[in-house]
Amino acid sequence: LLPRVRARADGGLALEGEGFRAELSADRREARLEGPIDPFPVTAVVRVLLAEALLLRGGLLVHGCAVAHQGKAALFTGDSGAGKSTLGKWASQGGLTRLADELVAVLPDGDGFRVHGTPWNVGTNASARLTHIGVLAHTPGAQLRPVPASTVLRVLLSNVLEPGDTNEVRAMLFQIASKILSVVPTYELGFARNLEVANVLRDALSR
Amino acid sequence: MSDRIYRHAVGVETSVLSGEKILLDPQGRMLRGLNPTGARVWELVDGKRSETQIAQVLAEEAGIDAARALADVRAFLSALLEKKLIL
Numbered sequence: 001l002l003p004r005v006r007a008r009a010d011g012g013l014a015l016e017g018e019g020f021r022a023e024l025s026a027d028r029r030e031a032r033l034e035g036p037i038d039p040f041p042v043t044a045v046v047r048v049l050l051a052e053a054l055l056l057r058g059g060l061l062v063h064g065c066a067v068a069h070q071g072k073a074a075l076f077t078g079d080s081g082a083g084k085s086t087l088g089k090w091a092s093q094g095g096l097t098r099l100a101d102e103l104v105a106v107l108p109d110g111d112g113f114r115v116h117g118t119p120w121n122v123g124t125n126a127s128a129r130l131t132h133i134g135v136l137a138h139t140p141g142a143q144l145r146p147v148p149a150s151t152v153l154r155v156l157l158s159n160v161l162e163p164g165d166t167n168e169v170r171a172m173l174f175q176i177a178s179k180i181l182s183v184v185p186t187y188e189l190g191f192a193r194n195l196e197v198a199n200v201l202r203d204a205l206s207r
Numbered sequence: 208m209s210d211r212i213y214r215h216a217v218g219v220e221t222s223v224l225s226g227e228k229i230l231l232d233p234q235g236r237m238l239r240g241l242n243p244t245g246a247r248v249w250e251l252v253d254g255k256r257s258e259t260q261i262a263q264v265l266a267e268e269a270g271i272d273a274a275r276a277l278a279d280v281r282a283f284l285s286a287l288l289e290k291k292l293i294l
Contacts, residue, residue, distance in 0.1 A: 149224035169235075173235075
């Protein structure tokens with residue numbers, strides 16, 4: 001989803017994706033793209049800019065699915081094929097708000113964090129307080145079980161969009177991810193392709 | 208065998224999650240979780256204490272044999288050195 005992002009010596013960013021290249025100015029006010037006329041390169045640039053803007057505010061842009069109910073949200077991340085879109089679909093059919101099922105924006109909010117929908121794939125222009133975060137698993141029935149934060153950290157970090165290739169950026173992502181996981185309870189959500197998962201999440205978010 | 212003194216590599220990030228110490232290597236690519244004993248050794252690696260001194264502290268704190276503590280500390284520090292988490 002993201003092109004390779006390289007920090008330039010002048011503070012700008014060089015992006016290289018499938019069939020396109022882009023250069024972002026140091027002040028991020030200008031982007032020059034080379035490649036076919038296609039929305040994807042523009043979207044890729046916007047994603048990088050959003051990921052960077054969130055990072056500078058102590059937040060993250062996460063490959064994941066976030067659903068909300070009664071002002072509380074659960075965010076689940078996982079590699080491609082983990083079931084993010086499937087979860088979003090069933091949760092939505094079960095009456096939960098699908099904030100995002102591809103990229104989720106996470107920002108600090110008081111002592112905790114808040115997740116925000118994004119426009120990619122299926123998303124909602126809304127936000128909710130993050131009360132559950134975790135990883136996805138395929139199981140015969142829906143179940144939400146606590147897992148160690150370190151288990152989630154590994155998956156989360158591999159699914160965070162990195163707006164740069166520097167050690168400094170990765171250190172910031174690590175510290176922010178650690179902070180999120182130190183204040184938000186961590187889970188594994190197992191589910192099959194049915195509405196049961198919506199009931200499990202509704203119960204969890206209603207408590 | 209020489210009694211080496213180590214220090215944390217520059218750029219190693221640390222955090223504590225659910226009581227577990229987590230290290231991120233300087234390149235930001237590899238995570239390593241430490242058990243409580245490993246976390247204590249990490250604390251004791253300060254560029255001043257030698258392997259033997261670290262082992263002595265552990266042996267006293269845990270009430271274990273000093274020779275065994277030294278062997279374990281050396282093995283652990285060797286693994287951290289291999290991962291470039293200490294120098």
